[in-house]
Amino acid sequence: MSGRESGADPSFLCVHPHCELYGSDRTFLQSVRALKVRWPRAKITVLLTGKGPLYEAMREIVEDVRIDDMFVLRRSHFGPKLIFQLPRLASRIWKARRTMARYDVTYLNTVVVLDYMLASRLRRRPVLIHVHELPTGITAVVFSALLWLARAILIYISAATRNSYGWLKRKPAVIVWNGTQARAVLPRESAPGIVNLLLIGRFNAWKGQPLLLDALALLEPAERERLRVRLVGSVYAGQEHFKVAIEEKIAALDLSKTVELLGFDPNPDRYYAWADVVAVPSMEPEPFGLVAIEAMSASRAVIAADHGGLTEIVDDGVTGTLVTPGDATALRDAVRRYLADPALASTQGAAGLARFAAHFAEERYMAGIADAAQMVLDGALPSDLAAAPVSATSVA
Structure with a gap:
């Protein structure tokens, strides 16, 4: 278990395999903001794969944003080529485990962060894995196997995503619909009849x-x-x-x-x-x-x-x-x-x-993510999840 004392400010390691500002990138930004809002004095470290728009946006939320050479699962790895990558993967898993041990909660955004996914199996405390993928074919088999191996509470972005991993029904999980910021009322620009x-x-x-x-x-x-x-x-x-x-x-x-x-x-x-x-x-x-x-x-x-x-x-x-x-x-x-x-x-x-x-308002999404993190901090067991109050989520 974590060495965190009762009442002490928590620490979070947040890992994301991209650095742009597309859908899952923006969701990751919201998730980190949710942790910062719920625990303003928490230690939050963010790991990205490079400097890009997400890096710059993240620096406005937390100070500790790092670039990490994480092992990101690509389609090219689905085959014999992975064998030649095993020494690097083993080294990366060991490094990820040491990094994760310094934090109360590790939050992995998407399923493709292979080294941290597998390192979670070696950690005594569960991590959070945010599942954005709805895979088919061999990809579904691979992702399901990885999630089964991980010692984690899963956050699915929809019931459809949850249902696509049918043989993980006994894995502790919550469903948190994505959210976005409310917009000012936008007057329509179309001409009459168009x-x-x-x-x-x-x-x-x-x-x-x-x-x-x-x-x-x-x-x-x-x-x-x-x-x-x-x-x-x-x-x-x-x-x-x-x-x-x-x-x-x-x-x-x-x-x-x-x-x-x-x-x-x-x-x-x-x-x-x-x-x-x-x-x-x-x-x-x-x-x-x-x-x-x-x-x-x-x-x-x-x-x-x-x-x-x-x-x-x-x-x-x-x-x-x-x-x-x-x-x-x-x-x-x-x-x-x-x-x-x-x-x-x-x-x-x-x-x-x-x-x-x-x-789907951003505030509801952020509350759901923070509540899921609270479950990990509280050491909630899978049997406890059915009764756990999780804002803006449903428990699977």
Whole structure:
């Protein structure tokens, strides 16, 4: 157990395998802020993989932010190549164990911090592992095995994420929905008779930009004249082909007058101000769906794929529209509803704002994370978790 005396200020080690400001990065920032708010005098050390936007933002919250050569699990490790990395991994596990021993609570954000994940097995006190991943195939097997080995209390970002690790049902866990800051009421910028449709997301194989383009091509020309679409995002280095494919598809479907491509912006407020409706047509299940709650915080209606964590966010017909995943016709029909009744976006946006305030406000998320940390500090056993009061969470 930790050597912490009763009543003493706790110490936290917070580990994150990235340094940008995308979804899980921003969530990590909120988590560290939650610990700082709950325990203002706590010793908090943050480990990142490099200096980037997250490093600079984190320095505004805590003083001790370090760069660590942690062993981050990559797809390239899924195979024989991992054998050649075993000596380095063993060394990293031993170093991680020594580092963790100096803190009351270790908080690992995401499943891919392999050295710290495995080192938790060697620690007498459980750690917190924040599970953002909703994997499939061999990745699901690997992640499930790692979580089974870890001596940890798991924080899932949605029930959908929790259910994807079916054989870990007996692992102590809580569900804490992500949260985001409330936004000032954003006046709509669309012209009379025009519907502005926004999709924010990285250009990759599953965020659904090509599907949305297919849906737009199914609209009548007169309908497209009353629609403006912005696709906002960027690609990982080496994956520029995804953006090129979207550009080529826009040209091939003759959508250049309707669709505009814009680069990623870590502050998306101006895009939400422009939008009437926000689309999240993910081809694969989202672990949660941060864009959806951001849109709701801006009082915007949401069109979302009917799977994964999005089904826990969007109240179909009330705060937006759920559509069959991968179905361009269903997506077209959803867009067509807002074209036929532009006032629907305002009505659903208002309902979305109320739902956001009730379930997805940043303060509720931060309370849930701090309460989970309190459980570890109190030495809560798995049998105690069913009765543990955890703000803004549900106990799995």
